[in-house]
Structure formats: C-alpha cells, structure tokens
Amino acid sequence: MAKEILEINMYRYNPEQDKFPYIKNYSIEKPAKDIMVLDLLHLLKEQDESISYRRSCREGVCGSDGMNINGKNGLACITPISSIIKNNKIELRPLPGLPVIRDLVVDMTEFYAQYEKIKPFLQNSTTAPEQERLQSPEDRDKLDGLYECILCACCSTSCPSFWWNPDKFLGPAALLQAYRFLADTRDLKTNERLEELSDPFSVYRCHGIMNCVSACPKGLNPNKAIGKIKTMLLKDKKEIITSDGVMN
C-alpha cells in the first residue's frame, strides 16, 4: 500500500534574510502511529535545520510551544496530529498578534507586560504566621481553575481585543490571574486591584466571544473569570454610590 503524504505549510521568517514572512511547503511521509505536532516539527527539522520553534518540557507543562495549528492556538506537544489534520494538510503559524522573532518564535514582551500589571503575587501586609497563611477548604476551592494557568499565551493571542489593543487590554491570561488574586481570601488588596482594573480598556474590552476558552490547552475558562471581575467591579461601584451618594 502506498504511504500517505502529509503536506505541511509553515510560516517562515528569518529577519536576517527575509523582508516579509512567507509560507513554505513541506511534504513528509505520514507516520504509522499518531504523533504530536511537536514530534512532527522534530521530523521537519531533520529535513530543514533552519526551522525555529520554542519547546522545553514536551508534555504540556512549560507552555513554551504555543502556536497556531490549522487556525487554532494550542500547544504543539499535546496536540495529536489526528485531532487537527484536514485532508492530510497541516498549517503551522506563530501565535497571532505578537511580533514574530523568527518562524514560530514570537516576542512575548507585551504578553508578560500585561501579566506584570496585575501584580501576580499575594499582597498581605499583616504579620505572616510562623508556618503558612491558612484558608478554609471552601476558600481554597475558589482558586481551582485559576491557578493552573501555565502562561502559554494561547488564549490572549487568540483574542481579537488583545490583537487590537495589546498594550491596553490585559488579555484573558492576565485577567484570569487577576481574578485568581481577587478570589484569594489571603490577599488584602482587593479594592486596590479592582481600582486598577476599572478603566475602559483593561477588562471591558472583553466581549465574551469565547476564543480564549476554545484555545486554552489546560481547559481553563478565562471568560468566566472575566465575567466575575466585571460583576465585582459593578458591586464595587454600587458600594461607592451607597456610601458617598456619588458615583466615583
């Protein structure tokens, strides 16, 4: 029986040689067993050594091999080719919306800058207990589905609001972490955190289109967290109105 051929269209760009990015076509014999997209990239690299991509843990933990695979963002290391293949064709592109350094490698500076803005650390000025700050199991449960984010940027770079305003809209990844600290009973800076999120861009550019949920390789739901932040902001405003009689 004739072996099936996989056709791979890859986004290529080398700033030292190319003025513009282009799509390069590769053909490869379809492996007998189902492999991950990252394994496919390794096979391609044997064919063409100049191909560049990030990878590290190869098991969906480090989040370095986020890329756009057949139009959908995901981690190459945990995406089996059988789940995305269309007519034996695969198109590999870098994460959308971020500047391309080379081939599938993008500059994540803007993404990390937004993460930094939400102050992703516990803020509690009270004296720390000898061992640890305790939480009730119910309060701890509130953090499930929030802390698991690996910052692969698959969600933020699939969000049109982040594409158009990467410097003003925080993006789903940063907002999920913002809610992670808002929901944490040990964090005492809830009001200050909400104040910093209350401008028209940081949170309110999210229109709930669900691209982030659809892209998240860890199955998290940033959209839900953003909805909860919006409700907290609204309640915060209501309290300001009732206490002062004036809307802040």
Add this chain to the structure above:
Amino acid sequence: MTHKRPININLFKMQLPLSALLSITHRISGILIFFIVLPVTAIALSFMYESQLSYDNFINFYSTNSSIKLFFISLILIFQYHIFTGVRHLMIDFHLLEETLSSSFRSAVITLLLFLLNAVATIWIML
C-alpha cells in the same frame, strides 16, 4: 533590529467559534445601523411626513418597486439581527447564560434559529 517585526494576523486562517462569528457580525450590524439603517429610515420618514401626497407617493413607490421593498426589508433584518445578538450578549453579561464553550455554542445556535424564524415572519408580513 532596525526593521519592524511582522505580526501574524490573518482572519481567514483563524478557526473561530460560532460565538465569535456572532460577536463580529453583531458589531458589523451595529455599524450598518449607524451609517445606513438609521439615516435612510430618518430620511424616508421625513419625506413621508411632509404631506399626505408625499406619504401616498412613498407608499406607492415602495409597493410597486420590489427592489426598494427588499432594501427596506433588509434594513429591518439588520436591525433585528443586532437586537437578537445584543440580547444574547446582555444575558451573558448578566450571568443568565452559563459562560462555558458548550453553553455559548447552544445559545448562539438558538439565537440564530430565533432570528431566522423572525426573519421569515418579517419577510412574510412585509412582502
């Protein structure tokens, strides 16, 4: 680095969930309402209400010219589409619909079905 780095954004190469398409078309219909539906309706109304004669003339022009009829029906449909998808957005914002991928897909399909039923009824009445 002296030259600007490229950015990969090609909307035709992106796989978008149905809710994203609904959101994009909601925006497009909003733009169309602002720039076409509202001005055209305002102009048509001001023309109709000038006098009894102009009203009769307009109604005559509307009922005898099928392309004008279709044009006005499409204006109404654009407006209705914006309302239907807008109410879905409001329901999500008020947490009346669950914020999960499956629930979002279901509500998008129901919104589209309701809009289609409504569109058929509108065309039925208007033609």
